[in-house]
Amino acid sequence: MTNRFWRIDRRPEGTDFASALTLVEAPLAPLAEGEIRIRNSHLSMDAGTRMWLTAREDGYQPPLPLGIAMTGLVLGEVVESRAAGFAPGDLVRAFGQWADVSTVDAVMSGAIVLDPSVADRRAWFGPLGMNGWTALWGVEQTGAAKPGERVLVSAAAGATGILAVQIAKLLGCEAWGIVGGDSKWRYLKHEIGVTGVVDYKGSNPGAQLDVAGGFDVYFDNVGGPLLDQVLTRMNHYGRIAVCGLVADYTSGTRTAPREFDQVLMRRLRIEGFFSPDFMHEGPALTARLRAWHEAGELVMPYDVTRGLKNALTAYAKLFTGANIGKVIVELDT
Numbered sequence: 001m002t003n004r005f006w007r008i009d010r011r012p013e014g015t016d017f018a019s020a021l022t023l024v025e026a027p028l029a030p031l032a033e034g035e036i037r038i039r040n041s042h043l044s045m046d047a048g049t050r051m052w053l054t055a056r057e058d059g060y061q062p063p064l065p066l067g068i069a070m071t072g073l074v075l076g077e078v079v080e081s082r083a084a085g086f087a088p089g090d091l092v093r094a095f096g097q098w099a100d101v102s103t104v105d106a107v108m109s110g111a112i113v114l115d116p117s118v119a120d121r122r123a124w125f126g127p128l129g130m131n132g133w134t135a136l137w138g139v140e141q142t143g144a145a146k147p148g149e150r151v152l153v154s155a156a157a158g159a160t161g162i163l164a165v166q167i168a169k170l171l172g173c174e175a176w177g178i179v180g181g182d183s184k185w186r187y188l189k190h191e192i193g194v195t196g197v198v199d200y201k202g203s204n205p206g207a208q209l210d211v212a213g214g215f216d217v218y219f220d221n222v223g224g225p226l227l228d229q230v231l232t233r234m235n236h237y238g239r240i241a242v243c244g245l246v247a248d249y250t251s252g253t254r255t256a257p258r259e260f261d262q263v264l265m266r267r268l269r270i271e272g273f274f275s276p277d278f279m280h281e282g283p284a285l286t287a288r289l290r291a292w293h294e295a296g297e298l299v300m301p302y303d304v305t306r307g308l309k310n311a312l313t314a315y316a317k318l319f320t321g322a323n324i325g326k327v328i329v330e331l332d333t
């Protein structure tokens, strides 16, 4: 049996993924002990994976070697198993390959069997997945947001950010978002119901932030020049939870805040956090997220692209800001 997959041939420049990745076909090797085979129904597009495509060795994950399949979170049914606890027909999520079929070591890939009764399985990528865990952890633990505090989230109409603003609200905070563009502004304000939104692509984002007033928590998905704008508008003893630095991922820049002295002047705490560090908390985080999701209090719009061959178009949306909510590739199964 052969399998189509996206092979990494070169390190991409910017968002030119077509020159770097190639859709190829190869026979499937026999399963090794401990491995499972997943027929992927959905691929999760995650901005953080862009860093794995660079050659940098000092990231939180080593670079993906050239010549292998692109790695990312996948969702699908087990079709073959040589791993205890996994049987054909199980719905699973794992770090697999951008492919029709993923072959993974069940332990190393973090594969977990999912409850098939969740009505929309895509939720296992969004509210009930890594984005949900990250948003909840970042707001509550790293950001230490308290009821009544003012929480600002960047890339707030993206998968992680849209959950972070809603979770801030659910925890009794006043939620604000930073987004790029008017349609995202309206979505966040009118559909999600945040207190206020700043459009950083609109006129004078600094003045928009001034109107908003000071913030106690900044859940930052972006870094770059926006971080400077926010540093000068944090309340004293505020917390900055550094979730991601998407402003750097395709430009190759490194965020180096000019306004760093505000950390002392305003007695701020800045702390990065990374979801694999709290993977063991996954079941407890999922239980809380699921209760909110099933009550209709935690929603996620999906930006769905059909077909493995269109994966690169879907992926690029994360870096051009073309998405509202979770970007997913739906495969023909």
Ligand SMILES: NC(=O)c1ccc[n+]([C@@H]2O[C@H](COP(=O)([O-])OP(=O)(O)OC[C@H]3O[C@@H](n4cnc5c(N)ncnc54)[C@H](OP(=O)(O)O)[C@@H]3O)[C@@H](O)[C@H]2O)c1
Residues within 6 Å of the ligand: 045, 046, 047, 048, 130, 131, 134, 155, 156, 157, 158, 159, 160, 161, 178, 179, 180, 181, 184, 221, 222, 224, 242, 243, 244, 245, 246, 247, 248, 273, 274, 275, 276, 317, 318, 319, 320, 321, 322, 323, 325, 326, 327
């Ligand atoms: N720490 C962790 O464990 C963890 C886990 C998951 C995700 N993350 C981080 O969360 C962030 C969001 O990831 P995601 O997968 O959920 O993607 P996403 O938010 O769905 O999509 C990325 C969004 O980033 C914004 N963006 C892109 N380039 C930008 C730039 N130069 N300046 C400002 N905004 C820009 C775009 O929205 P606009 O139109 O608003 O610009 C885009 O929609 C990433 O930084 C990622 O690394 C971290």
